[in-house]
Amino acid sequence: MSTTPVLEARGLTKRFPGVIANDSVDLTLNKGEILAMLGENGAGKTTLMNMLYGLYHPDEGEILVNGKAVKMDSPNDAIAAGIGMVHQHFMLIPVMTVAENIMLGVEETRGVLAKLPMLGRLNRRAAAVRIKELSKQYSLDLDPDDYIKDLPVGIQQRAEIIKALYRNADILILDEPTAVLTPQEADELFAIMHNLTKQGVSIIFITHKLKEVLKVADRIAVLRNGKMVGTALPADATQASLAEMMVGREVILQVDKSEATPGDVVLDVKDLVVKTNRGQIAVENVSFEVRAGEILGIAGVQGNGQSELAEGLTGLRPIESGHIQLSDRDSTHFLPRQVTEMGVAHIPEDREKHGLIMAYSIADNLVLNRYYQPPFAKGPVLNQEVIDQNGRELVAEYDVRTPSIYTTAGSLSGGNKQKVIVAREFSRPVKLLIANQPTRGVDVGSIEFIHNQIISQRDSGVAVLLVSAELDEILSLADRVAVMFDGRIVKTLPIAEATRERVGLLMAGSET
Amino acid sequence: MASSTPNEVESKSFRERILRPLAVPLLAVFTSLVIGALIIVFTAENPAIGLDKLGKGYWGMFEGAFLKRNGILNTLVVTSPLILTGLAVAIPFHAGLFNIGAEGQFIMGAFTAVLAGIYLDLPPVIHPIVVMLAGFAGGALWGLIPGLLRAYLGAHEVINTIMMNFIAFALVSFAVRGPFLDPNTSSVQTYPIQKTAELVRISGRFHIGIFVTLLVASVVYYFLYKTTWGFSLRTTGHNPNAAKYAGIRPRQQFVLSLVLAGGLAGLAGSLEVQGLTHVVTTGIRAGYGFDAIGVSLLALNNPLAIIPAAFIFGALNIGGDFLQIRAGLSVHIVSILQAFILLFVAAPSIVRYLYRLKVSGGVAEGAPVTRGWGG
Amino acid sequence: MSKKRMSLFVLAILVLSLVLAACGGTAEKKVCAVLDTGGENDKSFNEFTLKGAREAADKAGLEFAHIVSESDADYEKNINNFVDEGCGLIITVxxxxxxxxxAAAIANPDVNFAIVDVDYWPGFGCDEGVDSCYSEEGGLSNVTSLMFAEDEVGYLAGTLAGCMSETAVIGTVSGMEIPPVVKFVVGYQNGAKAQNPSIEALNVYIPDFNDPTTGKQAGETQIGQGADVIFGVGGNTGNGGLLAAHEAGLMAIGVDVDQYNTYPEVQASLMTSAAKNMDVATGDAVTAYANDTLEAGIQLATVANGGVGLASYHDWDSKVPAECKAAVDAAAAGLTDGSISTGYAP
Structure with a gap:
């Protein structure tokens, strides 16, 4: 390794009201290195990266680029220092082309007015030439004239990477880049990352997927509670050791579960068709059944109809055609409340959009779909005492880390938000659980907890429909795996036949 | 990012619960008065005259709104409709809608109340109550229409409530000039309501309507925060998607919120007729429905906080006359003051910066003010 | 922290000035005016009432205050505020x-009231006989009604119209059929007939002072029947008649104030206006109050005392022939010395 680190953080501290997000964090990134940044949600990874990228100003400490202290007051300073960032949620404009997106903000202009601000003509050709050069140099296959909206997620990500390189970045920060990718796409990304580092680019790779870290990183740094707890080399580390560093205690990663003992059919879906908001068919003639005491996993890359399927089943989205049978009732056109009252628990995909009211207290969120029933209400009058008591009990039982049941849901960490939803949905008698991305963005410790809860629901005879884009989650929890691609279930496999490779290929639509 | 762990404890102190939320609105009022003072001083012929006018005007404002004979009573008289129309803005805010139609709902309520007051023959006590219900119904109808349009056609309530205002002005104006014109008087007005329908006046113009209003405000508070209905409505306002998930039907809540809002604004119109005018004229446009937006914002849409907020606006309204009476200043200074108050309440960071206030930790649950224009 | 000190300083000034003002005494005689919702710059009743009252009060050395009402519901409040402020004369419009x-006059017998353009008669403001309205028994012994001889100025306008009309058909687009409007119309028609006995006078009453659309249609109808001079007598409704005349390229006569200023769109067609000089009338009332000579009852502003009269011819000064001007002047002289009657009988 070279002598001077390309990027160094010394004693970075950032305080927010009531919390120290980063506490005297040191970090070094060497030239041509992939540094994996591990940490639970809320550990301070994003805060640290935002300081490195100039979005936050550190309260203490300094940042050095190539050995020189740099003052980062805005992302412009970071870009000038050669730092580029690829956010988890892409910052691309769908209706513009790749080239337009890449040149956005650093437009080259030509023509007589080129010297004047805002008035020159865009020099698209020059940009396109440069983008082609970059994509060739780094083997990032990309057509500058394609519209972003027409591109798959993996290619959009490449556009984001080129966007950073176009601005002459030689330090890249990738924030959870694999969250939206299929296993195959992720492998392609790792190849690209290696390619970049070979040519002198240095990468900070933020993730919470331990397997990836071991596969791709040169060095691993672990954050916990805002403090840097240490670094490790992949050769010396195991998933278990990394998880322990992240959480601060031993974590059982392997879900311990017994053989399923399926009972009666609880959910029977036949030829279901559901449309997107724009009226396109999202779920096409899907049929399956889920029995009591088993977990049916729906695998698939995001955006292949899983969300619409779950919303259709829970009454949130109208059913175009087909048939849903819940136990002995036809629930095809049930309203959400009827579905809930039939004994269906639903962990929604987007907990902030559907699952919680951010401004409400935890106690109120814990009765969000039962507030009108006794004992929480007497006639039309809410019984706040019972609601609060229920909140206290569930917060204790489900280990929601909060100073008070009156704290707003919005101020909880991702994992604790999810625990609130899990507590609410599991604390009432149900016969069907629809869990959509139950551990997305949740820390390792909470994942373990939520997985165990799902298993114990299964074991108590609940039928579970588990929708997840995390293949590992499906493979470790499900008893049967159904793979969705392009709105259809392309295959249903017993867990014994569901290997990573096979399911991965099914998810990519390349096997039927 | 790193989620901040809130540091408040379960039992919040008086300081946290009462003083904190009050700081910004009160400082907003104070700052606006200071700015108004500067405007008065620096627009005068010379600073000495300006100071003289300022002293006379501000003292007059204070005396007129509180101290003078009938001062406080006059203030209460205008506070009453401001509370009701303020509630008519606040309730839809809680459901995530922005009701700009309180003025039209007020006028329709006044009109239906006048009809019930003229044409129904009922004994005292019963008659005023029936007239109030008629006013509520008239306003509620005027809220129902944009509510249905919003819920089932997705037509934006801001546009539609504004349009409904114009329709109400025109409709009442037509009715007052045409079929219901009282030929026994020289002015363009309806027949007066029957004596049995009037509200008792206690002193001067001070009538018992304010007691009805205070009762209603308490009921609305109870409704919003203590009942399942209110829970459904507020949930819809905070997050219609989550509301749907929770089994609430947002469309129903949209309609309900605007119907209630219209009804309360209509009740305000009714009380105004029963207690003060006894007739409807073409000049019924009092602007309460528009001031109400400010009242509701100042109160952060809390039904009980609307009472003092309406009182502040009422005092400015009544006291503001004395800027002109005592100092010859334009009554529009008061409009400027109110505008500044709203500016500071809507942009609390200005006030926090001026007075170095800290942002309070994430407990207080206000209505989703900033979502108003979302749609 | 200098900002904090600054706001403390401002606060100190505020408090100081409040205290100083609170110690100030009140004058003995005070004149106050309550304007209606038209506001102080309406170029009409409000503006001229305010002007006349303020100038006269200043001249007599009396304290003066006024308030613009924001809605019809405010009148009672504003009058009562002035009563509380110790006003000795309250002018309403x-x-x-x-x-x-x-109502305020009955409740406050010690305060004088002067109301512009409103009089009270049995069944229409007071219950007793005509003469007793403004007496102790009638309850209005402290009210002065500042009235205008609309029939007289209408007569002058009619004289001009009769002289100028080429078709010998003239029209009036009138508001509600209430006494002041009727007086204008009767005076106008009689003046025109005195000038030209063969004249045909059209008239329509529209029961609304704020309906220019109907007013315009009425004007167009009259023009269709041959009218070439339109006298608009009824606020905005009458203005609709003026507009009809203007658009047809004919002659128009305004009402109440010099409408050359209030309705500039029709300036080119506006010969003159049958004006009530509110500033003169209110000024006289204030002066009388200052001299303790203000009397209850109807104070009639006439051509003789300058309270009513035709406004300037403005653009038409050169177009109105001398003979017509002379006819108007002769009529004014006749009304002044009593040799001419307008023919209006209540």
Whole structure:
């Protein structure tokens, strides 16, 4: 390794009201290195990266680029220092082309007015030439004239990477880049990352997927509670050791579960068709059944109809055609409340959009779909005492880390938000659980907890429909795996036949 | 990012619960008065005259709104409709809608109340109550229409409530000039309501309507925060998607919120007729429905906080006359003051910066003010 | 922290000035005016009432205050505020304030009221006989009604119209059929007939002072029947008649104030206006109050005392022939010396 680190953080501290997000964090990134940044949600990874990228100003400490202290007051300073960032949620404009997106903000202009601000003509050709050069140099296959909206997620990500390189970045920060990718796409990304580092680019790779870290990183740094707890080399580390560093205690990663003992059919879906908001068919003639005491996993890359399927089943989205049978009732056109009252628990995909009211207290969120029933209400009058008591009990039982049941849901960490939803949905008698991305963005410790809860629901005879884009989650929890691609279930496999490779290929639509 | 762990404890102190939320609105009022003072001083012929006018005007404002004979009573008289129309803005805010139609709902309520007051023959006590219900119904109808349009056609309530205002002005104006014109008087007005329908006046113009209003405000508070209905409505306002998930039907809540809002604004119109005018004229446009937006914002849409907020606006309204009476200043200074108050309440960071206030930790649950224009 | 000190300083000034003002005494005689919702710059009743009252009060050395009402519901409040402020004379404007002024006058017998353009008669403001309205028994012994001889100025306008009309057909687009409007119309028609006995006078009453659309249609109808001079007598409704005349390229006569200023769109067609000089009338009332000679009852502003009269011819000064001007002047002289009667009988 070279002598001077390309990027160094010394004693970075950032305080927010009531919390120290980063506490005297040191970090070094060497030239041509992939540094994996591990940490639970809320550990301070994003805060640290935002300081490195100039979005936050550190309260203490300094940042050095190539050995020189740099003052980062805005992302412009970071870009000038050669730092580029690829956010988890892409910052691309769908209706513009790749080239337009890449040149956005650093437009080259030509023509007589080129010297004047805002008035020159865009020099698209020059940009396109440069983008082609970059994509060739780094083997990032990309057509500058394609519209972003027409591109798959993996290619959009490449556009984001080129966007950073176009601005002459030689330090890249990738924030959870694999969250939206299929296993195959992720492998392609790792190849690209290696390619970049070979040519002198240095990468900070933020993730919470331990397997990836071991596969791709040169060095691993672990954050916990805002403090840097240490670094490790992949050769010396195991998933278990990394998880322990992240959480601060031993974590059982392997879900311990017994053989399923399926009972009666609880959910029977036949030829279901559901449309997107724009009226396109999202779920096409899907049929399956889920029995009591088993977990049916729906695998698939995001955006292949899983969300619409779950919303259709829970009454949130109208059913175009087909048939849903819940136990002995036809629930095809049930309203959400009827579905809930039939004994269906639903962990929604987007907990902030559907699952919680951010401004409400935890106690109120814990009765969000039962507030009108006794004992929480007497006639039309809410019984706040019972609601609060229920909140206290569930917060204790489900280990929601909060100073008070009156704290707003919005101020909880991702994992604790999810625990609130899990507590609410599991604390009432149900016969069907629809869990959509139950551990997305949740820390390792909470994942373990939520997985165990799902298993114990299964074991108590609940039928579970588990929708997840995390293949590992499906493979470790499900008893049967159904793979969705392009709105259809392309295959249903017993867990014994569901290997990573096979399911991965099914998810990519390349096997039927 | 790193989620901040809130540091408040379960039992919040008086300081946290009462003083904190009050700081910004009160400082907003104070700052606006200071700015108004500067405007008065620096627009005068010379600073000495300006100071003289300022002293006379501000003292007059204070005396007129509180101290003078009938001062406080006059203030209460205008506070009453401001509370009701303020509630008519606040309730839809809680459901995530922005009701700009309180003025039209007020006028329709006044009109239906006048009809019930003229044409129904009922004994005292019963008659005023029936007239109030008629006013509520008239306003509620005027809220129902944009509510249905919003819920089932997705037509934006801001546009539609504004349009409904114009329709109400025109409709009442037509009715007052045409079929219901009282030929026994020289002015363009309806027949007066029957004596049995009037509200008792206690002193001067001070009538018992304010007691009805205070009762209603308490009921609305109870409704919003203590009942399942209110829970459904507020949930819809905070997050219609989550509301749907929770089994609430947002469309129903949209309609309900605007119907209630219209009804309360209509009740305000009714009380105004029963207690003060006894007739409807073409000049019924009092602007309460528009001031109400400010009242509701100042109160952060809390039904009980609307009472003092309406009182502040009422005092400015009544006291503001004395800027002109005592100092010859334009009554529009008061409009400027109110505008500044709203500016500071809507942009609390200005006030926090001026007075170095800290942002309070994430407990207080206000209505989703900033979502108003979302749609 | 200098900002904090600054706001403390401002606060100190505020408090100081409040205290100083609170110690100030009140003058003995005070004149106050309550304007209606038209506001202080309406170029009409409000503006001229305010002007006349303020100038006269300044001249007599009396304290003066005024307030613009923001809605019809405010009149009562504003009058009562002035009573509380110790005003000795309260001037109110227009028929919208008629009822409120009466009620306030009865409730406050020690305060003088002067109301512009409203008088009270049995069944219409007071219950007793005509003469007793403004007496102790009638309850209005402290009210002065500043009235205008609309028939006289209408007569002058009619004289001009009769002289100028080429078709010998003239029209009036009138508002509600209430006494002041009727007086204008009768005076106008009689003046025109005195000038030209063969003249045909059209008229329509529209029961609304704020309906220019109907007013315009009425004007167009009259023009269709041959009218070439339109006299608009009824606020905005009458203005619709003026507009009809203007658009047809004919002659128009305004009402109440010099409409050359209030309705500039029709300037080119506006020969003159049959004006009530509110500033003169209110000024006289204030002066009388200052001299303790203000009397209850109807104070009639006439051509003789300059309270009513035709406004300037403005653009038409050169177009109105001398003979017509002379006819108007002769009529004015006749009304002044009593040799001419307008023919209006209540």
């Amino acid at each position: 227009g028929f919208l304030m008629g009822d409120t002024t009466k």
